[in-house]
Amino acid sequence: MNTPGPFRFQTELRLVALTGERASTLDELLGLLRQVPGSSIFYHTHNQFTALHFERPNFKNDFALWVEEALQEDALSEKLAAVDLLDHMSILSLREALIAQIESRVPTGGSAGRRCPPGDEFHFCRTKTFVVPSGPVVDNPGEFFRAMSHAGNNTISFHFLQARLRLGRPSNDFSDWLDAQGEAPLAASINALNPYEMTLDELRERMVRLGAEYLGSECE
Numbered sequence: 001m002n003t004p005g006p007f008r009f010q011t012e013l014r015l016v017a018l019t020g021e022r023a024s025t026l027d028e029l030l031g032l033l034r035q036v037p038g039s040s041i042f043y044h045t046h047n048q049f050t051a052l053h054f055e056r057p058n059f060k061n062d063f064a065l066w067v068e069e070a071l072q073e074d075a076l077s078e079k080l081a082a083v084d085l086l087d088h089m090s091i092l093s094l095r096e097a098l099i100a101q102i103e104s105r106v107p108t109g110g111s112a113g114r115r116c117p118p119g120d121e122f123h124f125c126r127t128k129t130f131v132v133p134s135g136p137v138v139d140n141p142g143e144f145f146r147a148m149s150h151a152g153n154n155t156i157s158f159h160f161l162q163a164r165l166r167l168g169r170p171s172n173d174f175s176d177w178l179d180a181q182g183e184a185p186l187a188a189s190i191n192a193l194n195p196y197e198m199t200l201d202e203l204r205e206r207m208v209r210l211g212a213e214y215l216g217s218e219c220e
Helices: 026-033 038-051 062-069 074-081 091-103 141-148 153-167 173-180 184-191 200-219
Strands: 007-023 122-138
Touching (some): 122 141, 184 200
16 A cells, blocks of 8 residues: 655646637627636636635626626526536536526527627636645644644635646545545545635634544644
């Protein structure tokens, strides 16, 4: 049996840029959702959450906000906002869920709804990321949770939120490493947390608390 390696805390530096693509109608939004890069889908579904990480989440993704504010499509906006990010382990799955909601509103071969006022178009952005170290390299669960208590929100987001969509799996970096360390119940408890129901600060605190409950003095 291979001994699991150390855990390396990392984060990302993100460069946000316009793609040059923009939508004025639901038809145009639908067409562009099918072709924009995956980083654009991730950005527009997580942008509000990460920007407001210090507030208890009650946010709509960028698509839902635009449909509501620019097109006055309140019912569709609610459907887009209701797409559960935890239900999807890949950008492809998330993209298809958003497309399905809009297709339910747009007739096949036809057009639906209004054109937004000039200046209110939806501008698609994309991100280019650079992964960099953000903390110590740790060798055991006790060191891991002591380091986690000082980890920044971008690090928590990178390892917990992005890991699932980045690697297409039902878990996160923290839980995967703890499971490999032989801490399967602790790994499962952390993976069961819903990050979209709390702030990133609260998510970090919940994980550290779970570690302390399971490991006791090892985390001190």
